[in-house]
Amino acid sequence: MKVARAATVAGTEVHRRFTSPLHDDRLAAILGLALGVTFTTCFVTGLISHTLQHPPSWFTWPSRPAGLFRITQGVHVATGVASIPLLLAKLWVVYPKLFRWPPVASVAHAVERISLIPLVGGALFQLFTGTANIAYWYRPMPFFFTVAHFWAAWITIGALIVHIGAKITTTRAVLARRAEPAPIAADDPAARDGLSRRGFLATIGAASGVLVVATVGDTVRPLNRISVLAPRRLGIGPQGRPVNRSAAAAGVLDSARDPGYRLVVDGRVTRPLALSLDELRGMPQHEAILPIACVEGWSYSARWCGIRVRDLLQLTGARPLAHARVESLESYSIYGSSPLNRLQAHDPDTLLALELDGNPLAPDHGYPLRLIGPNRPGVDQTKWVHRLVVL
C-alpha cells in the first residue's frame, strides 16, 4: 500500500510537469477504444489476406462475392492509414505515464507495463512498415515485409489483448462518468484556452479523415482525382491500368513473345494438352468483369476475356472436384505460381485471359495469358501463365 501511495504521489508530481489538461484518462480511453476497433479490423482483414495466399488444406475460400477481397483489403489499408493519427494521439495523451515513479506498483502492474513494449513497439512497427510498403519504400525495411508484418501483427494483437484486460475496469469507469471539463493545470495559465477535449478528438478524427480521403482514391474510383497522395492513379499505366511488376522486371519479355509458346495442361488428367496461342484463341471465349485487388490496397475493375479454367479441366478429363495450380513464365519468383481451390477452379468466371478491355493483354498485364478469377488477391492473379497443373 505504501509503495502504491508513494508511486501515486510521485506519478502525480511528474504528471504536473505535463501541463496540458489533455493528458487525461477519458481521452486515453476513447482513443484506446477507437484503436481497439481499427487494429482488430486490420488484424482480421490481414489474416484473411494471409490465409488466402497461404491456404491451409482445411480452408476453402469461396470464389464469391467476386469483389469481397477488394473490400477486405481496401478496408485493411484504409483502416491502417486512419490509425496513424489515432495512435500518435493516444501515445501523446499517455506519454506522462512513461515517467511514473516508482515504475511498477504490483506484480499485475509489472506485467501490464512489460506488455506495453510489444504493444507500442508493435503498433508503431505495423503502421510504419505498412505505410512504407504502400509507398514502395523498402530501404528502411531490412527484412521481407509481408512475413514480418504478419508475425508482428500477432505480437501487437496479443499485447493489445493484455492491455484490454488491464484497462477494462478503468475504461468502463471513466466512460460511465459524465464528461467533466478537463481539469486545468491551475498553475499554468498558458495551458488554458487551447483545444478542448472534444476539439482534440475532432482534430484527430479530421486528421484520420484527411489521410484516408487523400489515399483511398486508388481503390474508390470517384475519389481517384481527389486522392492526391494515393500511391497509384487509375488511368495511368499500360492499357490505362496500373501494374505492380512489369514484364521487364520479371524477365519474361522474350519468353512471353516466343512463337513457340504453349499452354501446357497436365497433372491429374487423362488427356494432357499443349495449346498454341492460335489454338487458345480458337477456343470458346468467355467474358467477365472482375476486379484486380492488390494487397497494397489499390484495385480496379476491368473487362477480361479468355478461356474458362473449368472448360480446360473438362477437356483434359480432370476429376469433377479437381483443384489446380497455375505457373508463370516468371518461375523463380515466389509469386510465380498460385493455387486454385475447387470452388475457384470451377467458377464460371475464373479465366485464363487473353484480352483486357477488348484488346490483347499488354506485356505488363501478363501477355500472352494471365489468370483472373473472382475474389482473389492480386498477387495470385498470376501473369504470363504457361502451365495449368491439375491436382
Place this chain on the structure above:
Amino acid sequence: MNQPPTDRDTTRPAYSRLFWPCVLVGWAFVANGVRGLLENHRVVRLSGFLRVFIGALLVHDLLLAPFVIAAGTVVSRVVPRPARAGIQAGLIISGVVVLFAFPFVRGYGRIPDNPTILPRNYAEGLVVVLVAVWLGVLLVGAAASGLSRRHAN
C-alpha cells in the same frame, strides 16, 4: 466491472478478474508471433526486424513525442488565446500529413521500368492538402467565433 466491494477488491482496485486470462491469451498470441518470426528468420532477418521494432519505439519516445510536446509548449505560450485552438488543430493535422506524405514526396519507391508506381506529383499534392486543411481550420474557427459572439449577444 461492478464487483462486490470485498476486501480483496480494495487491495487490487484497478484490475478486473479478466486481467490474468487476458494476459494468458495475449502472451500466447505474442509467443505465436515470435515463433513465426524465428521459423522465418531467413526472410525476416531478425537483426533487421529488431532494429526497426526497437528503433520505432526509441524514435517515438525519445524524439517525436518530446518534439511534439516542446512544440505544443511553444504554441501555448506564443499564440494568442483566440487563435490557439485553431492553430493547435491545424498544426496537429499538418504534422501528421507531412509525416505520412514524406516517403511519397521523396519518391523513394519510384522504379524506372514501372511508371504506374507513385505516378503523381506528391509535393504538389501535399501543398494542396495543407492548404485545404488550413482553409478548413479558418472556416471552423470563423463559424465557432460567430456562434460564440451570437451566444454572447
